[in-house]
Each structure stands twice: as structure tokens, then as C-alpha cells.
Amino acid sequence: MSLRTVAESRVQRLEVLGENGKADPSVDPKLSPEILLKMYRTMVEIRAFDEIAFKLQRQGRLGTYPQILGQEATQVVPALALEPKDWLVPTYRGQGAYFARGMKLRYSLLYWGGDDRGVHFPEETNDLIFAIPVGSHLTQAAGLAWASKLKKDGAAALAYLGDGASSKGDLHEALTFAGAFKLPVIYLIENNHWAISVPRERQAACETLAQKAWGYGVCGLQVDGNDALAVWRAVSEALDCARSGGGATLLECETYRLGHHTTADDATRYRPAAEVEAWKRKDPVLRLKAYLEGRGLWDERRDADLRARAQEMIAEEVRAYEAFPPPNPLDMFANNYARAPWALIEQRAELEKILRESRDLEEVASLPPPEGRFP
Numbered sequence: 405m406s407l408r409t410v411a412e413s414r415v416q417r418l419e420v421l422g423e424n425g426k427a428d429p430s431v432d433p434k435l436s437p438e439i440l441l442k443m444y445r446t447m448v449e450i451r452a453f454d455e456i457a458f459k460l461q462r463q464g465r466l467g468t469y470p471q472i473l474g475q476e477a478t479q480v481v482p483a484l485a486l487e488p489k490d491w492l493v494p495t496y497r498g499q500g501a502y503f504a505r506g507m508k509l510r511y512s513l514l515y516w517g518g519d520d521r522g523v524h525f526p527e528e529t530n531d532l533i534f535a536i537p538v539g540s541h542l543t544q545a546a547g548l549a550w551a552s553k554l555k556k557d558g559a560a561a562l563a564y565l566g567d568g569a570s571s572k573g574d575l576h577e578a579l580t581f582a583g584a585f586k587l588p589v590i591y592l593i594e595n596n597h598w599a600i601s602v603p604r605e606r607q608a609a610c611e612t613l614a615q616k617a618w619g620y621g622v623c624g625l626q627v628d629g630n631d632a633l634a635v636w637r638a639v640s641e642a643l644d645c646a647r648s649g650g651g652a653t654l655l656e657c658e659t660y661r662l663g664h665h666t667t668a669d670d671a672t673r674y675r676p677a678a679e680v681e682a683w684k685r686k687d688p689v690l691r692l693k694a695y696l697e698g699r700g701l702w703d704e705r706r707d708a709d710l711r712a713r714a715q716e717m718i719a720e721e722v723r724a725y726e727a728f729p730p731p732n733p734l735d736m737f738a739n740n741y742a743r744a745p746w747a748l749i750e751q752r753a754e755l756e757k758i759l760r761e762s763r764d765l766e767e768v769a770s771l772p773p774p775e776g777r778f779p
């Protein structure tokens with residue numbers, strides 16, 4: 405009889421930028437000014453959008469909205485590291501990633517205004533719709549990565565999840581598959597420390613969420629998620645690993661949700677203000693700005709200019725959102741089935757009849773034709 409160690413694991417954490425924006429030269433990815441400035445601009449723009457979207461909701465001009473305030477680095481940077489052919493598989497807190505992939509902000513507003521025409525991605529990118537049911541998209545990302553592997557098209561899949569979603573069975577199934585089949589997929593946990601009112605400590609007894617990778621034979625790494633350079637480096641290396649046949653990676657990016665869970669929540673009822681203040685000192689936007697200034701790539705004049713232009717761009721997006729014509733009610737039946745079940749065919753016909761016989765013919769006549777596909 406003997407007792408010996410047959411396997412051992414360790415968890416590493418990647419940090420490049422200090423809170424003052426100084427980079428550790430031994431891990432600095434030394435990115436070109438072009439990509440650094442693109443990262444920073446996109447993060448500033450999406451933060452400005454986030455604030456305006458929140459206000460629109462409070463004014464009754466948007467249905468609901470999940471802010472990404474404080475999570476700009478984990479939203480924007482991984483999406484910029486992807487190639488268009490890669491699959492982006494986001495959660496509902498994903499408008500920063502969509503925006504970085506080229507989606508116009510008017511569509512984010514449309515979506516959160518309750519209109520499914522907001523699901524409108526650029527032609528050239530492979531983006532999936534937001535997953536509202538927590539965790540449900542994780543196995544789909546494994547499936548997409550498997551398809552890419554079989555087709556040898558060189559694409560990888562990047563799936564986002566929250567610290568709360570990391571407790572769901574879906575992640576177990578997805579990682580089991582991703583590990584066993586060496587799939588080109590990255591699971592990026594945006595550990596923002598809260599799942600609505602449930603704190604990270606209640607999610608799992610383990611010290612890190614990154615170590616969950618170990619049980620599945622998948623690479624795992626903890627990353628300072630408020631450090632844009634660390635996020636870039638971690639995601640780029642995970643993509644290289646995926647594309648070169650090395651398989652899947654689980655990244656735990658530690659960040660913080662500075663806002664409420666959504667506009668339907670009031671976070672002041674369950675978390676201390678001091679915790680929020682402490683995280684504001686690790687602001688991902690300010691840290692990247694300090695780094696750029698240190699490299700002589702940025703200054704206050706350019707910053708003021710960027711912020712002013714961001715306000716103009718967003719005002720134009722809000723105008724376009726509010727000027728969208730109302731959707732045709734028949735579109736609610738579209739895009740769901742390759743072959744529609746009889747009940748839907750009947751219901752659609754009934755609605756069409758009601759619309760045709762409507763007393764308010766003028767309004768019905770002004771509706772745009774249905775856009776979606778109904779078999």
C-alpha cells in the first residue's frame with residue numbers, strides 16, 4: 405500500500421499594469437500604438453455609451469439595461485483580439501464586446517428597447533445573440549469550436565460567462581467536452597464578484613475560479629481583468645493555443661461590476677459602498693490611460709477630443725434608435741423554425757387577418773413589411 409501524489413496543479417495569475425498604469429516589462433505584450441489606441445478609444449466610447457443607456461432607461465426611453473461599467477477591459481480587449489471568423493458567444497452583459505466587433509450602438513439600444521431587430525451583427529463577423537438564460541451558451545460554444553475543428557477553418561470560439569454562471573452544470577459539460585476533444589475554445593469568466601446579490605464567496609469554496617480548469621484537462625489562468633494589457637496577453641495566448649491544436653483555455657478575469665446588476669436592481673441594498681470605492685481605484689480605463697501617457701501616446705487634449713467625439717457619435721446612435729420605424733407584429737413569428745409547427749402557422753394567419761380587418765387601417769398600412777423568414 406502506498407500513498408503518493410499522482411497529479412499536481414498550480415494556479416497562476418497574470419498582471420501587467422499596476423494601479424498607477426506602470427507596466428511590468430517582463431510581461432508587457434509591447435503592443436503597437438495602433439492597437440493600444442484602438443483599445444483605449446473603444447473602452448472610452450463604450451463607457452460613455454453605458455452612462456447614456458442607463459439614463460435613457462431612467463427616462464423611460466429604454467426597456468432595461470445591464471451596465472458594463474468597470475468591465476470595459478474584459479469586454480473590449482478580448483473582442484479586439486479575435487479575428488472576424490472567430491465565434492463570439494457573449495452573455496447578456498455583452499454590448500462592449502459587440503461594439504468592439506463593429507456592431508453599431510443603435511442596435512444595442514434597439515435590443516434593450518425590446519426589439520429583436522437589435523440582433524444585427526456586421527456581415528463579416530461570427531457573433532451569437534446574447535444568452536439570457538445563464539450558462540446555456542457554454543455547450544453551444546463547444547459545439548461551434550468542434551465544428552471549426554472538423555472543418556479545419558482555423559476559427560476559435562470565445563465564450564463569456566459570469567462568476568455566477570461558473571457554478572452551473574453547463575460549464576461542467578462544456579469543459580468536459582472541450583478538454584476531451586481538445587477544442588479551440590476559450591471560456592472567459594468575467595468574475596465581477598457578484599451574481600445579482602450573491603457574492604463570489606458563495607459561488608464556490610475554491611480560492612480561484614481559474615482552478616476549475618484543472619479537473620477537465622484544460623489550461624487555466626487567473627488574470628487581472630481590469631488590466632487591459634494582461635487581458636490582451638492572456639486571450640492572445642489562449643487563441644494561439646486554440647489555433648495550434650493545443651485545445652481549450654479557461655480564463656478567470658477578475659473585475660468588478662461598479663453599477664447595478666441591471667436597471668431593475670438596486671445594488672446599494674446588498675453591498676457596502678466601501679467595496680465599490682476600493683474597486684474604483686483599479687479602474688481599467690484610467691490605468692490604460694496612464695500607461696498610454698507614460699509611453700507618450702496620449703495627453704489631456706486628445707482625451708477631451710475623444711470624449712467630445714464619443715458624445716456626438718452616441719447622440720447620433722440614439723437618434724437613429726428612436727427614429728426606427730415600428731416593427732411589423734408578424735415578425736414575432738419569424739426566424740424561429742426551419743419548418744413552423746401547425747399552431748404557429750394558424751396563429752400567424754389569424755394575426756394577419758386581424759391586421760387586415762383592423763379599424764386603424766392607416767396605422768397598419770404604415771407598417772413595414774415583415775422582415776424575418778417564416779417558412
Ligand SMILES: Cc1ncc(C[n+]2csc(CCOP(=O)(O)OP(=O)(O)O)c2C)c(N)n1
Nearest residue numbers: 497536537538566567568569596598599600
Ligand atoms: C438559467 C437562469 N437562471 C436564472 C437567471 C436569472 N439571472 C439573470 S443574471 C443572474 C446572475 C448571473 O450572475 P453572473 O453569472 O455572475 O453574471 P453577471 O450578471 O454578474 O455578469 C441570474 C441568476 C437566468 N437569467 N437564467
Ligand SMILES: [Mg+2]
Nearest residue numbers: 566567598599
Ligand atoms: Mg457576476
